Amino acid sequence: MKLLNNVVLLGLAGMTFSATAADPLTVYSYRQAFLVEPILAKFTEQTGVDVNVVFAKDGIAERIAREGRLSPADVVLTSDFSRLMELVEKDLVSPVNSPAIDENIPAQYRSPNHDWYALTMRVRNVYSSKERTGKIDIDYQDLASEQYKGKICTRSGKHPYNIALVASMIAHDGEAKTKTWLEGVKANLARKPQGNDRDQVLAIKEGLCDIAIGNSYYYGKMMMDKNQKSWAEAVYINFPNQQNRGAHINVSGMALAKHAPNKDNAIKLMEFLTSNVAQGMYAEVNMEYPVKADVAPSKLVASWGDFKADSLPVYKLAENHQAAIKLLDEVKFDL
């Protein structure tokens, strides 16, 4: 028992040390550390402020909520919009007053209350087989049409990216229509939803299906991967709904933590993340579309051509988030 006590005390002593060293910024991130570290390193280089990242896939909002006013979190980075909304809903963020950020980010990609900001955008694309389908002008609605019977592949309907897509369908077409649509898509699937977005492209290459749904940046990342390049080369990337409302957009984003201990530096970091340098890095490293209008996407991404984006404000997706999951359950999309 005595040894046990010593171990615990030792542990406690170690922590107090780390807890009291105050100055560096703390970022809680839903995005993988290796994605954001290069950008944060650049920030440290420019300002001399160190940044620590804690990456977790789930549960960051709960952790911040429990930590309350003692939370060391300064900035939260999310990989999709629904997590941003969750932070806002749980009252874990505080508004930022920064003209620089407001100038960098177009109004439709930030909260009117200044409590969250999008950093990057990605399109939910439709991939099509070069060999069997060719480049197509397709609407999301068409995925339910008879002509694609047994030809579509997708990952789990419950993945945040698919949930967001369904939420946007509800926002545009209403719940009843979306339910029929989902049933139609399900009936068209070549196999039960599985794997990740890249797997669907591989499935097209191997001839299991002709059409797949996937995020834009994976197409770029596959192109950069020596083993996966041939997968990507087997498909075209198509921007859906170009003749009408535009392609569905999801965003990654950031927010200032409500009890951020280092607010000033935190805002500096947030400003940096919207700057040309950081936005350019997001574009190059992760193949996403920068939100800042005058920062160009990477050459590869730009080569896919311009497209029309759905102008639906991001918060509209949040309103339909739960309804989307309910529908996916009701039609038993994944089963």
Next chain:
Amino acid sequence: MILGLTRSWSLIGYLITAVLLLPLLALIVQATQPDEAVFSHLFNTVLPTYIYNSLQLMLLVGGGSLVIALPAAWFIARCEFPGRRYFQWLLLLPLAMPAYIVAYVYTDMLDYAGPVQRAMRAWFEWQTPHDYYFPAIRSIGCAAIVLSLVLFPYIYLLARTAFMEQSSHFLHASKVMGCGPWRSFWRLALPMARPALAVGVALVAMETAADFATVSYFAVPTLTTAVYDTWLGYGSLTAAAKLSAIMLLVVFSMVGVERFARRKQQLFQKQSKMSEADRYQLAPAKAWAAWSYCMGLIAISFLLPFVVLCTYAVDYFSESWDDRFLQYSINSLYIAAIVSFICVALAVVLMFVRRVSPRRSDQLASRLSSTGYALPGTVLAIGVLVPLTYADFAINDLMAWFGAKGPGLLFTGSVFALIFAFCVRFIAIAIGSLESSYKRISPSLDMASITLGQSPRQLLRNVHLPLLRKGMFTGALLVFIESMKELPAALLLRPIGFENLATNVFQFVSDEKLEHGALAAIVIVLVGLVPLIYLNRSLEQSR
């Protein structure tokens, strides 16, 4: 049993149990809140399928790993054949491999688009999936096979210890009465090992219940999927807590049924264990069969995935090398070492109290302590955060009241939270392996030592501990390796700037490129090997 235990021992037992149950209690309180009809919606749509899948998976994996593990344990413990000495620890290797990695490798390999089917299509000139039959990889059956391959070492280890600890008197008696090896296995060794096997199957079932990553590779939604959906999708921690409660109930009723079935069985033995000479010398043909069984098992559960990982690592070396690997390894190692030490120490106390106390409440306390294992990691992590942040606030408020500056997040901001969560989750493993060892110590030893005027402390130190050594080693080993691999709790609870091997691998896995994390995954396996070999040797020597 027979000892009027001093109150203080009981109290220590209650205290340990209470602390270990704190996260669970936090969740139960959460489960009693109203949840805005999420639960009934689930029940009317997908929940029945999820429950059915969960039950099916637990039974298949429990049964599957039992069937796989039993022959291996028997060969190693009771037979002599070439390579036996190596196989006894080689068979533990699959444990060092995180299940989700094995799942990734196999789904990747055997999928329609994977190399195996691609090669078949090229060879036979098939064009479409309709041209030939291949079992669906992403299915409940294949998920069960892969989980069994990864989890069978639990049962193997406990069964092997049980077989080795069985007194040779029984064996000699059975020989005298004309039992061949087969009969003596079915009639004697197997029934005597049943408590150990039950513990092993229960552990495997709980691990299966809590698994999320592996089943999601196989696209098999289970109750855990529902827990995640309700919590992260519907934003209802309450409904998630309710589902967790159902899951615990399922697991405990399964364990309960088994216990009830053998309530009248008692088995104790005095020393005189198996010796080398008691092993069956296998004839060449049989020895070859035993050899190939063990070898085949290791090949598919460990070697093949490991080789695939290595090819990833070589292919993507520049992307995956990280000069902080040494630091990550040290972090993994020291957390695992502390956790396994604490778990075994606590488990010894709990099991001792259970053994010597006549009080029912003492018995219950130690059983309840195992509950944490069946909870999915992230859910457990939330449960851990609740009481610990209360403690943090209490300390800070107290300090503020005295006019001093508080220490900040003393518990949740440090490795304490991590270690605590791991202990809650893995004490079940330590308890399980001690339980099966304790079952074999005859109570007459306790009586004798009390008659000789020994205090409970002396009984524990002088009589029980030496006899429990093997169980303690086994438990420590299992807890150690699990702690090396444990992921969701580590991700969420780790202090700022803390990274270990598992968290490092995961960020790549979650970005759809395990290939880049392959090197770290290999390091997990290699680092896990060190204690594995060391402890196996201790097991051997303590015979």
